[in-house]
Amino acid sequence: ACTSNEEPAPAAQNAPAPAQDTPGKKVTVGFAGPQADHGWLNAITVNARAEAQRHPDVELVVAEGSNDAATQSAQIDALINRKVDVLVVLPADGKQLTPAGRKAMDAGIPVINLDRIFDSPQAYRTWVGGDNYRMGVNAGNYIGQQLKGQGTVLELAGIDTLELTRQRTQGFDDALANYPGIRKVGRAAAEFTVPTGQARMAELLQAHPQFNAIWNHDDDQGVGALQAVRQAGRSDFLMVGGAGSKAAMEQIKDGNSVLKATVLYPPTMSASAIRLARLLGQAKGVSDLAEQEIPASVTTFSAVVTKDNVDKYLPVSFE
Amino acid sequence: MNAEQAVAPERTRGFSVRLREARNLGLVGVLAVLVLIGALTEPGQFLTTGTLVLVLTQASVIGVITVGMTFVIIGGGIDLSVGAVVALATVWATTRSTQAFGITGIVFTAVAVGVGCGLVSGLLIAYGRLVAFIGTLAMLASARGLAIQLSQGRTQTVTAKNQALVDLGYQDSYVLGIPPLVLIFAAVAIVGWLVLNRTTFGRRTYAIGGNLEAARLAGINVKLHTCLLYVLSGLCCGIASVMLIILTSSGTSGNGNLYELDAIAAVIIGGTLLTGGRGTLVGSVLGVLVFTTISVLFTLNNLPTAVQQLAKGVIIVLAVLVQRRASLYSSERTSS
Amino acid sequence: MNAEQAVAPERTRGFSVRLREARNLGLVGVLAVLVLIGALTEPGQFLTTGTLVLVLTQASVIGVITVGMTFVIIGGGIDLSVGAVVALATVWATTRSTQAFGITGIVFTAVAVGVGCGLVSGLLIAYGRLVAFIGTLAMLASARGLAIQLSQGRTQTVTAKNQALVDLGYQDSYVLGIPPLVLIFAAVAIVGWLVLNRTTFGRRTYAIGGNLEAARLAGINVKLHTCLLYVLSGLCCGIASVMLIILTSSGTSGNGNLYELDAIAAVIIGGTLLTGGRGTLVGSVLGVLVFTTISVLFTLNNLPTAVQQLAKGVIIVLAVLVQRRASLYSSERTSS
Amino acid sequence: MTLLEMTGIGKGFPGVRALDDVELSVAEGEVHCLLGQNGAGKSTLIKVLAGAHRPDTGEIRVGGEPVELPNPTAAIRCGIATLYQELDLVDGLSVAENIFLGHEQASAGWVRRAKMRADARNLLDRLGHREIRVDREVGTLSAAGKQIVSLARALSLDARLIVLDEPSAVLASDEVANLFRVIRGLTERGVAVVYISHRLEEIREIGDRVTVLKDGHTVATGLPARTTPTTDLVALMTGRRVEYLFPPRPAEDAFAERPVLLEVENLGVAGEFEDVSFSVREGEIVGLAGLVGSGRSEVLETVYGARKPTTGQVKLAGKPLRRGVTSAVRNGLGLAPEERKSQALLLQESVARNVSLASLRRYAKFGWFNARAETTAVRRHTEALDLRPPDIRRPAGKLSGGNQQKAVLARWLLKGCRVLLLDEPTRGVDVGARAELYRVIRDLADSGVAIVLVSSELPEVLGLADRVLVMREGRVLTQARDLDERAVLDLILEEQERAE
Ligand SMILES: Nc1ncnc2c1ncn2[C@@H]1O[C@H](COP(=O)(O)OP(=O)(O)OP(=O)(O)O)[C@@H](O)[C@H]1O
Ligand SMILES: Nc1ncnc2c1ncn2[C@@H]1O[C@H](COP(=O)(O)OP(=O)(O)OP(=O)(O)O)[C@@H](O)[C@H]1O
Ligand SMILES: [Mg+2]
Ligand SMILES: [Mg+2]
Numbered sequence A: 001a002c003t004s005n006e007e008p009a010p011a012a013q014n015a016p017a018p019a020q021d022t023p024g025k026k027v028t029v030g031f032a033g034p035q036a037d038h039g040w041l042n043a044i045t046v047n048a049r050a051e052a053q054r055h056p057d058v059e060l061v062v063a064e065g066s067n068d069a070a071t072q073s074a075q076i077d078a079l080i081n082r083k084v085d086v087l088v089v090l091p092a093d094g095k096q097l098t099p100a101g102r103k104a105m106d107a108g109i110p111v112i113n114l115d116r117i118f119d120s121p122q123a124y125r126t127w128v129g130g131d132n133y134r135m136g137v138n139a140g141n142y143i144g145q146q147l148k149g150q151g152t153v154l155e156l157a158g159i160d161t162l163e164l165t166r167q168r169t170q171g172f173d174d175a176l177a178n179y180p181g182i183r184k185v186g187r188a189a190a191e192f193t194v195p196t197g198q199a200r201m202a203e204l205l206q207a208h209p210q211f212n213a214i215w216n217h218d219d220d221q222g223v224g225a226l227q228a229v230r231q232a233g234r235s236d237f238l239m240v241g242g243a244g245s246k247a248a249m250e251q252i253k254d255g256n257s258v259l260k261a262t263v264l265y266p267p268t269m270s271a272s273a274i275r276l277a278r279l280l281g282q283a284k285g286v287s288d289l290a291e292q293e294i295p296a297s298v299t300t301f302s303a304v305v306t307k308d309n310v311d312k313y314l315p316v317s318f319e
Numbered sequence B, C: 001m002n003a004e005q006a007v008a009p010e011r012t013r014g015f016s017v018r019l020r021e022a023r024n025l026g027l028v029g030v031l032a033v034l035v036l037i038g039a040l041t042e043p044g045q046f047l048t049t050g051t052l053v054l055v056l057t058q059a060s061v062i063g064v065i066t067v068g069m070t071f072v073i074i075g076g077g078i079d080l081s082v083g084a085v086v087a088l089a090t091v092w093a094t095t096r097s098t099q100a101f102g103i104t105g106i107v108f109t110a111v112a113v114g115v116g117c118g119l120v121s122g123l124l125i126a127y128g129r130l131v132a133f134i135g136t137l138a139m140l141a142s143a144r145g146l147a148i149q150l151s152q153g154r155t156q157t158v159t160a161k162n163q164a165l166v167d168l169g170y171q172d173s174y175v176l177g178i179p180p181l182v183l184i185f186a187a188v189a190i191v192g193w194l195v196l197n198r199t200t201f202g203r204r205t206y207a208i209g210g211n212l213e214a215a216r217l218a219g220i221n222v223k224l225h226t227c228l229l230y231v232l233s234g235l236c237c238g239i240a241s242v243m244l245i246i247l248t249s250s251g252t253s254g255n256g257n258l259y260e261l262d263a264i265a266a267v268i269i270g271g272t273l274l275t276g277g278r279g280t281l282v283g284s285v286l287g288v289l290v291f292t293t294i295s296v297l298f299t300l301n302n303l304p305t306a307v308q309q310l311a312k313g314v315i316i317v318l319a320v321l322v323q324r325r326a327s328l329y330s331s332e333r334t335s336s
Numbered sequence D: 001m002t003l004l005e006m007t008g009i010g011k012g013f014p015g016v017r018a019l020d021d022v023e024l025s026v027a028e029g030e031v032h033c034l035l036g037q038n039g040a041g042k043s044t045l046i047k048v049l050a051g052a053h054r055p056d057t058g059e060i061r062v063g064g065e066p067v068e069l070p071n072p073t074a075a076i077r078c079g080i081a082t083l084y085q086e087l088d089l090v091d092g093l094s095v096a097e098n099i100f101l102g103h104e105q106a107s108a109g110w111v112r113r114a115k116m117r118a119d120a121r122n123l124l125d126r127l128g129h130r131e132i133r134v135d136r137e138v139g140t141l142s143a144a145g146k147q148i149v150s151l152a153r154a155l156s157l158d159a160r161l162i163v164l165d166e167p168s169a170v171l172a173s174d175e176v177a178n179l180f181r182v183i184r185g186l187t188e189r190g191v192a193v194v195y196i197s198h199r200l201e202e203i204r205e206i207g208d209r210v211t212v213l214k215d216g217h218t219v220a221t222g223l224p225a226r227t228t229p230t231t232d233l234v235a236l237m238t239g240r241r242v243e244y245l246f247p248p249r250p251a252e253d254a255f256a257e258r259p260v261l262l263e264v265e266n267l268g269v270a271g272e273f274e275d276v277s278f279s280v281r282e283g284e285i286v287g288l289a290g291l292v293g294s295g296r297s298e299v300l301e302t303v304y305g306a307r308k309p310t311t312g313q314v315k316l317a318g319k320p321l322r323r324g325v326t327s328a329v330r331n332g333l334g335l336a337p338e339e340r341k342s343q344a345l346l347l348q349e350s351v352a353r354n355v356s357l358a359s360l361r362r363y364a365k366f367g368w369f370n371a372r373a374e375t376t377a378v379r380r381h382t383e384a385l386d387l388r389p390p391d392i393r394r395p396a397g398k399l400s401g402g403n404q405q406k407a408v409l410a411r412w413l414l415k416g417c418r419v420l421l422l423d424e425p426t427r428g429v430d431v432g433a434r435a436e437l438y439r440v441i442r443d444l445a446d447s448g449v450a451i452v453l454v455s456s457e458l459p460e461v462l463g464l465a466d467r468v469l470v471m472r473e474g475r476v477l478t479q480a481r482d483l484d485e486r487a488v489l490d491l492i493l494e495e496q497e498r499a500e
Helices: A039-054 A069-081 A098-106 A132-146 A163-176 A194-207 A219-232 A246-254 A269-281 A310-316 B015-041 B049-074 B082-093 B102-127 B132-151 B160-167 B180-198 B200-210 B212-217 B222-248 B259-269 B281-300 B305-326 B330-334 C015-041 C049-074 C082-093 C102-127 C132-151 C160-167 C180-198 C200-210 C212-217 C222-248 C259-269 C281-301 C305-326 C328-334 D042-049 D072-077 D095-099 D113-126 D143-156 D173-188 D200-206 D230-238 D296-303 D325-330 D340-344 D351-363 D371-384 D401-415 D431-446 D458-464 D485-499
Strands: A027-032 A058-062 A086-089 A111-114 A126-129 A151-157 A182-189 A213-216 A238-243 A259-264 A297-299 A304-306 D002-013 D016-027 D031-036 D057-062 D080-083 D161-165 D192-196 D209-214 D217-224 D260-269 D273-281 D285-290 D311-316 D333-336 D419-423 D450-454 D467-472 D475-480
Touching: A027 A039, A027 A069, A027 A269, A039 A058, A039 A219, A039 A269, A058 A269, A069 A086, A069 A098, A069 C049, A069 C222, A069 C281, A086 A098, A086 A269, A098 A111, A111 A269, A126 A269, A132 A163, A132 A213, A132 A238, A132 A259, A132 A304, A151 A163, A151 A194, A163 A182, A182 A194, A194 A213, A194 A219, A194 B049, A194 B222, A194 B281, A213 A219, A219 A238, A219 A246, A219 A259, A219 B222, A246 A259, A246 A304, A246 A310, A269 A297, A304 A310, B015 B281, B015 B305, B049 B082, B049 B180, B049 B200, B049 B222, B049 B259, B049 B281, B082 B102, B082 B132, B082 B222, B082 B259, B102 B132, B102 B160, B102 B222, B132 C259, B132 C305, B160 B222, B180 B200, B180 B222, B180 B281, B200 B212, B200 B222, B212 B222, B259 B281, B259 B305, B259 C132, B281 B305, B305 C132, C015 C281, C015 C305, C049 C082, C049 C180, C049 C200, C049 C222, C049 C259, C049 C281, C082 C102, C082 C132, C082 C222, C082 C259, C102 C132, C102 C160, C102 C222, C160 C222, C180 C200, C180 C222, C180 C281, C200 C212, C200 C222, C200 D351, C212 C222, C212 D340, C259 C281, C259 C305, C281 C305, D002 D042, D002 D192, D016 D031, D016 D042, D016 D057, D016 D192, D016 D209, D031 D042, D031 D200, D031 D230, D042 D057, D042 D080, D042 D161, D042 D192, D072 D080, D080 D143, D095 D113, D095 D143, D113 D143, D143 D161, D143 D173, D173 D192, D173 D200, D173 D485, D192 D200, D200 D230, D209 D230, D217 D230, D230 D431, D260 D296, D260 D450, D273 D296, D273 D311, D273 D450, D273 D467, D273 D475, D285 D296, D285 D431, D285 D458, D285 D485, D296 D333, D296 D419, D296 D450, D325 D333, D333 D401, D340 D401, D351 D371, D351 D401, D371 D401, D401 D431, D431 D450, D431 D458, D450 D458, D458 D485, D467 D485, D475 D485
Parallel strands: A027 A058, A027 A086, A086 A111, A111 A126, A126 A297, A151 A182, A151 A213, A213 A238, A238 A259, D016 D217, D031 D192, D031 D209, D080 D161, D161 D192, D285 D450, D285 D467, D333 D419, D419 D450
Antiparallel strands: A259 A304, D002 D016, D002 D057, D209 D217, D260 D273, D260 D311, D467 D475
16 A cells, blocks of 8 residues: 655654664564554554655565454464564454464564553553543543633544544543533544545534534544535534544645644554564664663654644644 | 235235335335434424435435345345445546546546446356355455555545535535435436336346246346346446535545445335345335434434444334334235 | 256256255365465465464354354345344453353353344244344344443453453463364354254255245244244354454454354355255355455465455455356356 | 148256157147156257257257247247246236236337236236236236236237147136137137147147157157047057046945044135035045135135134144144145145255155154155155156256156155145146046045045046035035036036126
C-alpha cells in the first residue's frame, strides 16, 4: 500500500538524531495490524511501511490485516515461526491478543504493542499508543469551553463492540461532568464507515431540531456526517471530529463548515514504533533520553486541532 | 417443499395472487405498527414530513440494490457481491482521473463498473457453472480487493468541479419537497415491477427459479437468462453507487459494507423464497422500508446499540408472524 | 431442479458416493496446489510443522462451527446466527459471576448458551414456521445485542484463577506436538461424520433436506428433526466458543464477526448444495482447510490486503473449477 | 406420407444403454402408439425427438429432410410439441403463463396478458375443462389438473407432430374420452400424434399403428393397432405370456368374521369432502372410485393424518388414531401418494435409501445404522417387484417412471404395515409388472393387511377391490361388492350429463 506518489511520510517531520540513523545490523520487523480498510488504520500501515523504507537496515514483514482476534493471533504465530527480530502489533483487541503477545515474548521476540494495549506488561516490551480516554476528555473540555458551560450536545460514536469506543465515550462523559450546564441528549454508533456516518447523523439531526455541539469519534465517518449536515441545511451547532484526517483539517482551516476542531489520534505512532523496533533490534537507546533503555511506554498526546493551530498538524494528517 | 400443492380447493381468486397480496398487506400492517410506536414514543419528532423524507432517503440506496437482488433470488440465484461492487464502483468513479471527465464520467463509470461486475458473475455462474453463492462470493472478495487497491484505503471526496452532483443531495434541489434520490428509487422500483410482472423476461425469471428443467424444456435459453439476471443486479449496484456518491460526496473501499445481508433480508422478509420461483417486488420494497424505519425509530428514541439489536431481532420475528396471520397459506412452505 | 439427475454412472458403488468422493478428491487437489505454491514462494517458512500446526489451529474454531453448519444446510436450512451466538457465548462465559464457578462454569455456560440459542432458532423455524434465513437472522441480531449488553462493550479477560484454561493454548500443553484445540476439532469432525453417515439421524437429515414432503409422508417427525438440527449447530457454536476463549483468553461482543459467511462458504465449496439434501462433511472440513491455508499463505508471502482479496476471489473460482474437472458429473447441477 | 423418420437411434446413459438402433416412422394424420415395459426406453426416445436428449447415433428426418435437434427450441421450430411423462410445469406461475411459457403472446417483450388468457381459456375449453381457471397458480392443481394444463401446453404450439408420453396415466375415464376427442380433432387436420400408454384398451381405441420397444430395441413397427391380438403385443413387450388377469377375490362372506382394522367415521375436510364413513376389515381391499377431483386423494391423505380433518375421526383396531403422520406410521399405516416425484421420492438418493426411508428404525440399534442388513432387505423387495435396472444404488431420479412407482411400493412392503393406502398405485406401470402388482397387493391382503385403493382406472378398482366406494364431489354415493363399470360410470357422470 505504500506508493511513491504520496507526500513524504509524516514521520519525516523531525528527523532522528544522526547517531541512531547510522545504519546498524539488519533488523527484521514483523508487523501485524487490523484490516486497513479504514482511513486511520490504513494510515498506520502506510506510515509503518514508509518509515521502514527510510531505513536501509530495516526489513518489514506485514501480516494480513485482520479484525478477527483468532485470525490475528494465528498470524502472529506465523511471524514468530518466521523468527522476526522485533514484532510490532496493533491488535484487533488488546486483551484478546495478550496470549499471542506473551507467546512472542516467551519466544524471545521483543514486542512493541501499538495503541490497543495488551492486558499484561509481560506481553510487550514497549507500548506506543494514543489515549482514547483522554481523547474523549479533550473533546469534552473543548466543547465545554466553546459552549461556555451551557447547552446540549450529541455524540456520534464508532463501533460499540470495540473497547476503544467505550473509553472515548467514558472520557467524553467525564469531561462533560465538569459542566453542569451541559447535557448530552443523544448518542448513535456509526460503525466507522462513511455511509453509516451519513445515516446516523441524518437521523440524529432529525431527532434533535436544536442542539449546540456534537462530537464525532472519527473523521472518516465524519465525511458522511458532514454531508448529512449539509443535506439537512443545518449550521446552528459546532462539530468536533476525531483522529485528524486531512479532509477534516482542511475544512477546519476553511472554517466555513460546522466542523470547528478535531481531536488528534496520530497514526504517526506506527512510524515511531518502527523506529523503536529498529533501535530495540540494534540494542540502542533513545539518545534524547537519559536512560540507556528504551522506555516501556510512550503515549501520544491527543491535541485539539483548531483553526489557530491547524497548519502545524496538517502534515501528520491522513487521507 | 410443495406440501401446499397437494390439491387445494378452488377459491374465487388465484392462490398466488391472494397469498402475495396477503403477505404484503401484512408488511404494511407491520409498517403501520412501527409508525404507531414512533408516534407514541416520539410525538414531537416522528410524525413529521422530515422523518418521512429521512426514511425514504435512507431506504433509497439499499432499496435500489434490493430491486436487483429480488430478480436474482426469484430467478433461483443469490448475489453476495452487491456490497463489494458498490464499494468498487464508488471508488472507481471518484478517482482523480475519472472525476476529470466530470459528472457524466462519474455516473458512466459507476454504472459501467456495476454492469461489468454483474456480467463477470453472470458468466461465471451461467456458463462457468459455479454455484451462485460461490461465484458471487469470489466477486465479493475480488471487488473489495480492487477497491482497496484503487483507493489505497483513502476516502476519495468529490472535487469542487463536480460539486453539482453532490448538490443533488441538498434541500434546494428537492422536487416538490421530494429528494432526487427518492425519485430515482421510485423510478427503479416501478420499472423493476413492470419488467418483473409485465414482460416475458420477468415471467421467465419466475420459471427459471421455479423449475429450471421445465424452463429449459420450454425452449428458454436458461444460461443467457441467468447471466442477464446478474447483469441486472450489477446495473442496480451501479445506480446505487451514484446515489451513494451523491449522499456521501465520496467513495471509499469501506462503502456498501454488509449491504448484501441487508438486501437479502429485505427480499426474504418481503416474502420471496430463497429457493426461487416465488416472490414480489412490492414485498421487497416494503421489507426495505420496514428495516429503515426500525433504524430511524431507534435513533430517534436514542436507544443504546445493545437494545437496538435485541429489539431488531424481536421485531423481525413479530413482523413475520404478523405476515403469517395475514397469509394463512404460507405456513407449509416456510417450514422448510 | 432435477437437472442433476441427467446422468448417472453405473458402478458397483452408488452415483452419489462416487460423485462426492470425486468432489473431495478435487478439493484435496486444490490443497495440494496451495501447498505447492507455498513451498515455491516461501521455501524456508512454509514446509514446516510450525505452519501445519498453525493452519490446523486457525482452522479449528471455524471448523467446529462448520460441522454444525453442514448438518443444517444438508437438512435444507441455514444458520446465520453462528457468529453472534459465539460472541454471546464467549461473553456470557467470561462474566465475573460465571468465572467464579471456575473452568467448569465457563465451559458449561458457553455450551449451554450455544445450545439455548440453537433451541430458540430451532423452535422458531420448525414450530414457529419462520424461514430459516429470517429466524436465524433475528437470532443474530438479538444475540449480538445481548452480548453487547452483557459486556457493556468491554473485553472480558479470563481471570488468573481460570488461567489453566488459557494455558491449553500454549506450547507446553501440546499433545505429541498437536495443540488441544486441533484435537477437539478432530474429535468433533469425526463424531459429526459418524452421526451423519452412520446413524438414522444423519439419514433423516438428508431425507428432510432432499424432499421435505416425502420425508413427512414417510412418517419422519420433520419438525422435531429440523429443530434438533439447529440445536446441534448451537452446540457446535458452544464448543467453538470455549475454543475461542482458550485462543484469546477473553470474551467480547465483537467475537465471531462474519463467521456465518466463512462457515457457509466452506460448506458450499465443500460440495454441499445450498438447497439441501446433498453434501459431505469431509468436503466441508476440506473447505475450511482450503480457506485457512489461503490466508496463512498470504501472511507468509506478506501480500498487501488488496492483493490478498483479489487473489482470494480468483483462487475460489479456480478451486471450484479444479473440483469440476475431478467430478465431471456435478456439471449439470451447479448451473442452476 | 411419412412425417417423421427416426432411424438407428442410439442413446446411452452411464451404465445403461437406454436406446439401441431404434426405428420410428410416423405418417401424417396418424396416431402412432409406442408400447414397451417400464424402462424400455419410450420416454428416452421421445426426449431425443424433443431435443431434450442428444442421441449418440442415428438420424432424424422431418418431412423428408434430415434435422438436427440439439435443444428443445430446435424441436419446437420443427413443429414438434411434447407432453413429458413427468409433469414439467412451473408451480409458481399461472395456468395461462405455463401454457405459453417460452412462446408467450408478447409484443416487444411485453406480455399481452388479455390475449394470452383468452387463448388459454379456449384451449382448456377445447379439453373440456371449464372449471380450471386460467390465472390459478398451477402449484395448487391436482395431478390431473396439471396433466390437463400440460396437454393444453402441447396443443398451444399448434405443431405438426404432437408427442404424448402417458397423458392418460393420471386421468379418469371421462377425462380420457375428452382427450381422445381432442386427438381425433387433431388428426383430422393432418397432425400426427405419438401416443404412449400402458393401457392397451386405449391403444385399441385411438391408435392406428403400433411400435413396440423392448430393452431399448425396436422389436416391432407398424403393427395395426386394432387388429393385433393383445397376447401378441404383451408377448412382444415382455418376451413372455402374461394373462392380464386379476387374482381371484375371496368369497363375499370371507370377511364377515374378520376383525375391523380401519374405521373412518363421517370424516370431512371443509371445501374438499364431507361425511365420508367406511371401514376396512383385516385382509380386505376397499376401492375408491370417482372422477378426478372427487377428493379421493384428500380422503386418503386425511385418513393418513397428513391433513387436519374438520369433522369426524379415524379409528385403528377400535382405538382412535392420534393426529399426525408420525403416529399414523408408528401405528402401522402406510401411504403410497399420488405424485411420486414431489410427495414420495428423494430423487437424488439411491433407490435403497428411498425404500428404507420409512423403516430406518428397524435397521438401527440405538440410532446406529446397519447398512448391510438394510440393502439385503431392500433388494429382496425390489426383486419381488422386478425393478429395472435391478441396481438399487442408482438414484431414484434416474429410474423410469414406472420403476419409480415400484420403488415407492417397495418402501411400504419393506415397512410391512397393517393398513396400506394406495393412491394410483399402478400409474405408469406396464402390463407385465401390473399383473405382478395386483398379485402382490392381493397377497398382502391375504396376509392380513387392510388396503384402501384409489385408482382412476375403473376396471382396476372393480377387478381388485372386495368392496367399492363410489365418490363424487367429496361425497360417498354407494358402497357395494359387485358393481359393473357401466353402473359406476352412470353414477359418477350423472352430474356432468345434467350439466351438459
Ligand atoms: N437421465 C437418466 N440418466 C440415467 N439413466 C436414465 C435416465 N433417464 C432414463 N434412464 C434409463 O433409461 C432407461 C429407459 O428409461 P425410460 O424412461 O425411457 O423408460 P420408459 O420406457 O419411459 O419407462 P416407463 O414406461 O416406466 O416410463 C431406463 O433404464 C432408465 O433407468
Ligand atoms: N377437473 C379437475 N382437474 C384438475 N384438478 C381438479 C379438477 N377438479 C378439481 N380439481 C382439484 O383437485 C382436488 C381434488 O383432487 P384429488 O386428486 O383429491 O381428487 P382425486 O379423486 O384424488 O383425483 P385424482 O385422480 O387426481 O387423485 C380438488 O380439490 C380441486 O382443487
Ligand atoms: Mg416413460
Ligand atoms: Mg388423487
